[in-house]
Amino acid sequence: MIVNQWVPAAHRGDAIGNSARRVRDLLRAMGHDAELFALRVDDDLKHDVRAFDDPAAQQGDLTIFHYALPSPMTAAFASLGGSRVLQYHNVTPASYFAPYDPALFRLARLGRQELATLAGCVDLALGDSEFNRRELDSLGFPRTGVFPIAVDTRRITEAAARPALDGILDDGLVNFLFVGRYDVVPRYYSMIRALMAEYRFLNDRFVFTGPVPDDELAAYYRHAAVYISLSEHEGFCVPLVEAMAADVPVLGYAAAAVPETLGGAGVQFSPKDLEYAAELLGALAFDDDVRGRVIGGQRRRLADFGDARITRELANLLRLAS
Numbered sequence: 001m002i003v004n005q006w007v008p009a010a011h012r013g014d015a016i017g018n019s020a021r022r023v024r025d026l027l028r029a030m031g032h033d034a035e036l037f038a039l040r041v042d043d044d045l046k047h048d049v050r051a052f053d054d055p056a057a058q059q060g061d062l063t064i065f066h067y068a069l070p071s072p073m074t075a076a077f078a079s080l081g082g083s084r085v086l087q088y089h090n091v092t093p094a095s096y097f098a099p100y101d102p103a104l105f106r107l108a109r110l111g112r113q114e115l116a117t118l119a120g121c122v123d124l125a126l127g128d129s130e131f132n133r134r135e136l137d138s139l140g141f142p143r144t145g146v147f148p149i150a151v152d153t154r155r156i157t158e159a160a161a162r163p164a165l166d167g168i169l170d171d172g173l174v175n176f177l178f179v180g181r182y183d184v185v186p187r188y189y190s191m192i193r194a195l196m197a198e199y200r201f202l203n204d205r206f207v208f209t210g211p212v213p214d215d216e217l218a219a220y221y222r223h224a225a226v227y228i229s230l231s232e233h234e235g236f237c238v239p240l241v242e243a244m245a246a247d248v249p250v251l252g253y254a255a256a257a258v259p260e261t262l263g264g265a266g267v268q269f270s271p272k273d274l275e276y277a278a279e280l281l282g283a284l285a286f287d288d289d290v291r292g293r294v295i296g297g298q299r300r301r302l303a304d305f306g307d308a309r310i311t312r313e314l315a316n317l318l319r320l321a322s
Contacts, residue, residue, distance in 0.1 A: 001318065002033045004060030008071040010038035010049040013214065015149060015238040016066050016089050019128075021048065022150040023064075026311055032318075035060075039071060062321055069107065070114040078121040083321045086118055086125045087147060088132050090235025090257075100187040115139065124321050128236045131257035147317055149236050150310045153245035153302075159218030169223035173205075174285055177224035177248065179217070179239040180231070183210055221246035225285045229253060230272070237261050241305055244298040249284045249291055251277065265301035267294060 005024060010017045020036050027034035037057040041049045050056065052073070058080065065077045068089040077084060094108035116139045118125075125141035127133035128149045136144045169175060182189040189208070196206065209220070221227075227243035229252040240261050243250050250266030252258045259268060267280050283290045303309075 001322075002035075002059065002061045003027050003064070003318070004057060004062070005034070005036045005064045005066065006052070006057065006073050006077065007036065007038045007049075007066045008069060008073055009040040010036070010045050011042050012044060013211065013217075015151075015236075016068055017045075017049070018152055018155075019149045020064075020066055022152045023310070023314065026150070026307065026314060030311065030314065039073060062318065067115060067118075068111070070110045074114050074118065078118060084122045084124075085317065085321050086122045086136075086141075088115070088125065088127050088136055088235075089149070090128075090132050090135070090233075091115065092233055096233065097185070100185050100191070104185065124317070126317070129257040129260050131260060132235050143320075145317075145320070147313055148305065148310070149238060151238050151241040151245075151305050153242060153305070155214040156218045156221055156242045156246050159215040162215055162219045165216060165219045166223070169219065174225045175220075175223050176281070176285075177220055177227050177243075178229065179220075179227075179242070182208060218246070221248055224248045226251055226281055228281065229258060230277075231258070232256070232272075234258050234261075240266070241302070244302045247295050247298070249294045250298065251281055251284055253277075263301045263304065265294075265298045 005020045007017055007020050017038070024034045024036050035050055035056060037050050037052045037054060039052045041051060060082055062083040062085065063077065063080055064085045064087055065073060066087050066089060067074070068091060091111035092108055094105045097104040097108055119140040122141070123143070125136045125144045126147040127136055127144070128147060130146055133144050133146050182192070196203065221242060224246070227239065227248045227250045229237060229240060229250065231237065231253065232255050234256045236257050240250055240252065240258065244265065250262065252262060252266055252268050253272055254268040254270040262268060267284060269277055269280060284294065
């Protein structure tokens with residue numbers, strides 16, 4: 001079977017593109033002819049991801065379209081021959097961008113509007129979490145299911161050493177880590193800096209790295225005492241899985257898809273009581289017994305994201321879509 005995947009953009013380090021490449025490799029191991037196509041491809045991925053204008057992009061027996069933002073791919077997918085599977089990775093609600101970036105606010109609104117146009121045009125619609133699947137249901141997609149992001153944790157666990165960075169991070173201070181993006185919303189980043197100034201935080205105790213290569217990201221995980229997620233809207237949250245793979249205890253606000261991704265692992269809290277969260281953070285950082293029990297639970301949960309499960313899910317997906 002020819003199984004194509006479409007992603008609007010293929011960037012190094014992007015969770016959706018990384019997942020699609022891993023799925024492609026698993027499909028090939030299963031004996032299928034699998035390729036990945038993108039509208040925009042980073043230069044260092046052009047040997048690995050094919051351009052969308054390649055005629056082969058239209059020739060799949062089955063095409064999986066990874067949706068997270070509006071793009072010309074949406075209309076092309078709606079009119080495509082062969083079996084069509086949508087994998088929805090969530091669109092951040094526009095309201096989160098309203099105070100900070102009108103362009104992103106508009107993009108997010110268009111993203112949800114464009115998603116709805118596919119409701120009658122696909123054979124199967126999959127969320128990468130139950131949280132996302134329920135949104136597909138609400139938009140009127142008749143056949144829905146869940147297919148998780150295929151997280152390649154080897155980029156964290158098998159990364160090359162970075163001695164210079166290791167030396168900087170191993171300075172005797174306790175490191176707390178969050179992995180996300182601030183660079184795309186400068187006004188939001190400025191607001192965070194203003195809060196730091198208001199509460200007289202020490203600037204040298206906060207490091208905003210910007211985008212980093214995999215080996216540097218792995219070093220930050222290695223030296224983190226706790227991974228902290230305070231996000232109010234996550235459709236899956238790949239860094240939770242990466243933190244578990246790195247044996248970093250996770251402290252997460254239990255909102256959106258976070259409880260589902262953690263699956264009972266880590267330490268979760270709700271409502272958003274930050275004083276209580278700080279107490280939990282202290283226990284995770286300094287109580288060895290608590291840390292050990294949490295890491296043990298995370299290791300058990302991590303098994304659910306291995307190749308064996310993803311391969312089973314892929315076989316089921318192919319059966320349902322054929």
